Amino acid sequence: MSTEQLPDVPPVAALDELAVERAAATGAPAATGIPGRERGERIRTAIAYIVMFSVAALFFIPFLWSVSTSFRTIQDTVGGFSLLPKHWTLSGYHDALHTFNFGRYTLNSLIIALAITISNLFLASLGGYAFARLKFPGREVLFLLVLGTLMIPDQLRLVPIYLMLVNWIPGWVGHLGWHDASFINRNGVILIQLVSAASLFLMRQYFLTIPRDLEEAAKLDGAGYFKTYRKVMLPLAGPALAAVGILQFQGAWNGLFWPAILLQDKNQYTIPIGIANFRFAYQTLWPPLMAASVLAILPILLIFIVFQRYFVAGVAASGVKG
Amino acid sequence: MAVAVGKQRQARGLGNERLREALVGYGFIALPMAFFILFFLVPIGYAFYISRYNWQIFKGPYVGWGNYRQLYHDTVFWHHAVRNTLVYTAFVVPLQITLGLALAVVVNQAIRFRTFFRAAFYFPSLAASAAIAAIATYILASDGLFNTVLGHLGYHHNTAWFGEQSTALPSIIGLNAWTTSGTMMLFYLAALQAIPTDVYEAAAIDGAGAWRTFWKVTFPLLKPAHFFVLVVSIIGAMQMFDQAFLIGGASGGPNYSTMTVVLYLYNQSIKNISFGYGAAIGVVLFVFIFTVTVIQRLLFGKPEVA
Numbered sequence: 076m077s078t079e080q081l082p083d084v085p086p087v088a089a090l091d092e093l094a095v096e097r098a099a100a101t102g103a104p105a106a107t108g109i110p111g112r113e114r115g116e117r118i119r120t121a122i123a124y125i126v127m128f129s130v131a132a133l134f135f136i137p138f139l140w141s142v143s144t145s146f147r148t149i150q151d152t153v154g155g156f157s158l159l160p161k162h163w164t165l166s167g168y169h170d171a172l173h174t175f176n177f178g179r180y181t182l183n184s185l186i187i188a189l190a191i192t193i194s195n196l197f198l199a200s201l202g203g204y205a206f207a208r209l210k211f212p213g214r215e216v217l218f219l220l221v222l223g224t225l226m227i228p229d230q231l232r233l234v235p236i237y238l239m240l241v242n243w244i245p246g247w248v249g250h251l252g253w254h255d256a257s258f259i260n261r262n263g264v265i266l267i268q269l270v271s272a273a274s275l276f277l278m279r280q281y282f283l284t285i286p287r288d289l290e291e292a293a294k295l296d297g298a299g300y301f302k303t304y305r306k307v308m309l310p311l312a313g314p315a316l317a318a319v320g321i322l323q324f325q326g327a328w329n330g331l332f333w334p335a336i337l338l339q340d341k342n343q344y345t346i347p348i349g350i351a352n353f354r355f356a357y358q359t360l361w362p363p364l365m366a367a368s369v370l371a372i373l374p375i376l377l378i379f380i381v382f383q384r385y386f387v388a389g390v391a392a393s394g395v396k397g
Numbered sequence: 398m399a400v401a402v403g404k405q406r407q408a409r410g411l412g413n414e415r416l417r418e419a420l421v422g423y424g425f426i427a428l429p430m431a432f433f434i435l436f437f438l439v440p441i442g443y444a445f446y447i448s449r450y451n452w453q454i455f456k457g458p459y460v461g462w463g464n465y466r467q468l469y470h471d472t473v474f475w476h477h478a479v480r481n482t483l484v485y486t487a488f489v490v491p492l493q494i495t496l497g498l499a500l501a502v503v504v505n506q507a508i509r510f511r512t513f514f515r516a517a518f519y520f521p522s523l524a525a526s527a528a529i530a531a532i533a534t535y536i537l538a539s540d541g542l543f544n545t546v547l548g549h550l551g552y553h554h555n556t557a558w559f560g561e562q563s564t565a566l567p568s569i570i571g572l573n574a575w576t577t578s579g580t581m582m583l584f585y586l587a588a589l590q591a592i593p594t595d596v597y598e599a600a601a602i603d604g605a606g607a608w609r610t611f612w613k614v615t616f617p618l619l620k621p622a623h624f625f626v627l628v629v630s631i632i633g634a635m636q637m638f639d640q641a642f643l644i645g646g647a648s649g650g651p652n653y654s655t656m657t658v659v660l661y662l663y664n665q666s667i668k669n670i671s672f673g674y675g676a677a678i679g680v681v682l683f684v685f686i687f688t689v690t691v692i693q694r695l696l697f698g699k700p701e702v703a
Contacts, residue, residue, distance in 0.1 A: 209418050210415070300425075347528070
C-alpha cells in the first residue's frame with residue numbers, strides 16, 4: 076500500500092538502514108580525489124573542525140554548567156564566578172532527593188515511562204505484525220486511519236480527553252468491577268499513551284522488510300499466528316523494538332503536557348512536573364534544581380550513548396516534539 | 398469428478414484459512430484500533446460538541462457559536478496568545494531550519510569524530526524540556542552565566558532575561574532554536590545522504606567551489622526535505638507549550654509576554670475550568686494548523702519523503 080497519500084508521513088530511510096543492521100545515517104564522504112584540490116580540501120576540513128568544536132562546546136556548556144552547579148553549595152552560586160565548585164558537595168543531590176521529594180518523582184517518572192514503553196512494545200508489535208502480514212478486509216483503510224491520528228494535535232484532544240477521563244472511563248471500568256477509579260492521575264497519563272501511531276508505523280515498516288520464508292517454515296510446522304508472531308517475528312524485530320522502546324521511554328520520561336494536565340497529587344509528580352513546580356516555589360535554590368535537572372537528563376543521556384542509532388531511526392520515523 | 402471435489406474441498410479449506418487469518422488480524426489490531434478510535438477520533442467530534450456548550454465543571458446550557466464569538470472578541474487571546482505565537486513562529490522557524498541545515502552540512506563532511514559531533518548537536522533535542530528550561534533560567538538569571546560572560550566582554554547587564562516583558566519571548570525563541578536544531582539536523586542529514594555522490598563529482602569537474610556547489614546543487618536537491626522540515630517546524634512552533642509553561646507559568650508572565658495559544662488553552666480549560674471555551678480554542682487551533690498544512694502542500698506539492 077502507498078503511504079504517500081498522507082502528508083507528513085515520516086521519512087523511512089533510516090528505518091531501512093536499521094533493517095540491514097547498519098548504523099543509521101552514516102555520513103557519506105564528500106567527493107574527493109581530484110588532483111590539486113587537496114590543499115583547499117584540507118583548509119576546508121580545518122575550518123569545519125574549528126566550527127564544529129566551537130559549536131559542540133556551545134551545545135555542551137549549559138549542561139556542564141548545570142552539572143558543576145549541582146555539586147556546589149548555595150553560597151557558591153552567588154557572587155564570584157568560578158568554573159568548578161569551590162567546595163564540592165553532594166548536598167544539592169541530597170536536598171533534591173529528600174527535602175524536595177525528587178526521589179519520589181524519579182520513581183514516578185520511571186513507573187510511567189516503563190508502563191508506557193512496555194505497552195507500546197506489545198500493542199505496536201502485535202498490530203504492526205497484523206498490518207504487515209495478515210490479510211483482512213479494510214486493512215489499508217484502517218492503517219490510513221492509524222496514520223491519520225498523527226495529524227491530530229494533542230491540544231485539540233486536551234479538553235475532550237480530560238472530560239472522558241473524568242466522566243466516561245471511571246463509569247466503564249466500574250462496570251468491569253473496578254469501582255471509584257480515578258484517571259486524573261498517573262493511571263490517566265499511562266492510559267492515554269498506551270500505544271502511538273508512530274510506534275505502530277515503525278513496527279509495521281520493519282516487519283515488511285523481513286523475508287517471508289521463515290514464517291512459511293513456521294506455518295508448515297503447524298504454528299498458529301500468535302506463535303509465529305512471538306517465536307519467529309518478534310525475535311527478528313530486535314532493532315525496531317529497540318527503536319520503539321527507546322523513543323517511547325524518552326518521550327514518556329520527558330513528558331510535560333499530559334502530566335501537567337493530569338497529575339494533581341504531589342505524590343504522583345514526575346521529575347519534569349517537580350522541576351516546573353520547584354522553579355516557582357524556590358526560585359534561586361540553584362544546586363538542588365540543577366541536581367534535579369541532571370537527574371532528568373542523565374538516564375536519557377546514558378541510553379542515548381549506548382543506543383544512538385536507534386534514536387536516529389526512531390526520531391526520523393516520528394516527527395518532532397513541540 | 399474426484400478431482401473437482403478435491404479442488405472444491407481445497408477451496409473451502411482456503412476459504413476457512415482466509416477467514417481465520419482475517420479474524421486473527423482483527424483480533425491483533427483490536428486493542429490498538431479501539432485505542433486510536435477512543436482517544437483520537439472520538440475526541441475530534443467530542444471537542445466540537447463540548448465547544449458548543451457553556452461547560453464548566455458540569456455541562457451547562459447550549460450556547461451554539463457563543464464560545465467562538467467570545468473568542469473572537471477575546472483581547473488576551475488575540476493581542477497576546479496569538480500574537481506571541483505568530484512572533485515566535487516567525488522567528489524560531491527560520492532560525493532552527495538554518496541552524497539545522499548548517500549543522501547537517503557540516504556533520505555530513507568526511508571528518509573524524511563525526512559520530513560524536515552528531516550526538517553532541519542532537520542531544521539538546523533529547524533532554525527533558527523541563528530540565529533545559531531550568532538550566533536556561535539559571536544561565537539567563539540576572540547574576541547568571543550569560544550576564545557574567547557579557548560583563549567580561551564589556552557589556553554589563555543585570556537583566557533576568559526570562560523575567561522581563563521585552564526579553565522573555567526572544568529568550569525563549571533563542572532557547573528553542575538551540576534545542577530543536579538537532580532534530581532538524583537529523584532530518585536534513587537523512588536527505589543529504591540520499592543525494593548521490595556523482596552529482597558532486599560532476600559539480601567538481603565543472604570547477605564549482607564548495608559554496609557554489611551548496612547553493613546550486615545541494616540546496617535545490619533538498620527541496621523535499623525543505624518542505625518536510627518546514628511543515629514539521631511550523632506545526633511544532635504553533636503548538637509551543639513546554640517552555641512557555643515552564644518559564645512564564647500558566648499565566649504566561651510577565652504580563653502575558655510568554656502567553657501562547659496552547660498555554661492559553663491550558664489556562665482556560667484546566668486553570669479556569671471553562672471546558673467549553675477551551676474546546677473552542679482547541680478547534681480553532683486545529684483548523685488553523687490543518688489549513689497551514691494544506692496551503693504548504695499546495696505551494697510545495699507532494700512531500701517526497703526520503
